[in-house]
Amino acid sequence: MPATHSNRIGYAISLGLLAALGPLCIDLYLPALPALAADLHTPTATAQLSLTAGLLGLGAGQLIFGPLSDKTGRLRPLTLSLILLFIASVGCALAQTIDQLLLARLFEGLAGAGGAVLSRAIARDMYSGHDLTRFFAMLMLVNGLAPIAAPVMGGALMAFLDWRGLFMTLALIALLLLAMARLKLHETLPAARRSQGSLLSAWAALGKVVTHRPFMGFCLTQGFMMSGMFAYIGASPFVLQQIYGLSPQAFSFCFALNGLGLVIASQTSARLCPLWGEYRVLKGGLTLAFIASGTLVLTGLSGAALPLVLTALFFSVASNGVISVTAASLAMQSQGKRAGSASAVIGVTMFTLGAISVPVTGLGGTSVLTMTLTIFGCYLLAIVMFLLLAQKPQTV
Known part of the structure; x- marks a missing residue:
């Protein structure tokens, strides 16, 4: 169990890289979305479904790998997910039609979910209370670099590779992370603490998690916030490149x-x-989210210049940093005995809601207004869930 500061940082880096698989699967090929749509002769809205398919896979995969890890331990499901990610990424690169790509993206998302759900579960195995919050923040520091690095990497790689090459890059990343996991990580869930009974009983634990009101309050708060984030991720390549004329x-x-x-x-x-x-910090983050996303809607309604849109987007995205750390920590603290299942519910909530929000931004054609209204609506629902359900949880 890593207890020293250096070990904690090392584990945060390792788990952060695994948690970054989800953002990498989503963000790396974002600059290539317009080129992908043109190459496969498919409309913008259909090309965006490749993002939706990945998000659905990321959500469904949480329900597989989370409860499975409560039963078998953390490392074996992690190894399986990374092998599957390699295969699915190669499948994306070889796709000849949009239908083939969507199917491969679904499996790529399923595989990418392993890193996300298991990184949270491993963190909960090791820490609790403020220590867990600090560790989640360290995870966010590493994981947060993925949305920064992935599109920059994708944009840079597009000078040498097409969109297929970006998916082959994901396949290579999967192999590198598989080697890292086998060399750097150890099992954090001993046999004595694992779920007893069959795998079906492990999945049955999901019912106990979703009926725990405080947990679901924080889970849905984070889920709707992240759905707004995914709306931004899905719409911004088209809004900023095709409407405002930015290069990749x-x-x-x-x-x-x-x-x-x-x-x-x-x-x-x-x-x-x-x-x-x-x-209290979570409440402050939700306040920032409301103000920033409300301002963002005003820029869409008024046809504001690009600098104003980007400023409102900056603070809208930043509010997710506050809420992701605090809501996840409060939710996971309430489910110490069912960390894998709890992490799965958090993940499936985020990615399922995100999969819904992305195509909403394309209704009637992707525009600044549809993007901003979708983000604001998602954030508003997050605030409603917090007010209706969230309370200071008790550890169970």
Whole structure:
């Protein structure tokens, strides 16, 4: 069990890289979406479904790998997910039609879910309370670099590779992370603490998790916030490149800047939690989300210039950094005995809601207004879930 500061940082880096698989699967090929649509002779809205398919896979995969890890331990499901990610990414690169790509993207998402769900479960195995919040913030620091680095990497690679080459890059990343996991990580869930009975009983634990009101309050709060984030991720390549005329490289820079705001916000919230508590910091993050996304809608309604849109987007994205750390920590603290299942519910909620929000931005054609209204609506639903369900949880 890593207890020293250096070991904690090492584990945060390792788990952060695994948790970054989800963002990498989503963000790396974002600059290539317009080129992908043209190459496969498919409309913009249909090309965006490749993002939706990945998000659905990321959500469904949580329900597979989370409960499975409560039963078998963390490392074996992690190994399986990374092998599957390699195979699915190669399948994406070889796809000749949009239907083939969507199927491969679904399996790529399923595989990418393993890193996300198991990184949270392993963290909960090791830490609790403010220590867990601080560790989640360290995870966010590493994981938050993925949305920054992935589109920048994708934009840079597009100078040498087409969109198929980006998916082959994901396959290579899967192999490298598989080697890292086998060399650096150890089993954090001993046999004595694993779920007893059949695999069906492990999945049955999901019912106990979803009926725990405080947990679901924080879970849905984070889920709707992230659905707004995914709406931004899905719509921004088209809004910023096709409407505002940014190049793939300029778009990648703007996307990276917003990702930096996400990281700064997450680290700031972790430092505030020991002083104010996770619950109060979460409320502050939701307040920021409401103000920033409301301002974003005003820019869409008024046809504001690009700098104003980007400023509102920056703070809208940054608010997710506050909420991701605090809501996830509060939710996971309430489910210590069912960490894998709890992590699965958090993941499937985020990615399922995200899969719904992405195509909403394309209704009637992707525009600044549809993107901003979708983000605001998702954030507003997050606030409603917090007010209706969330309360300071008790550890179980």
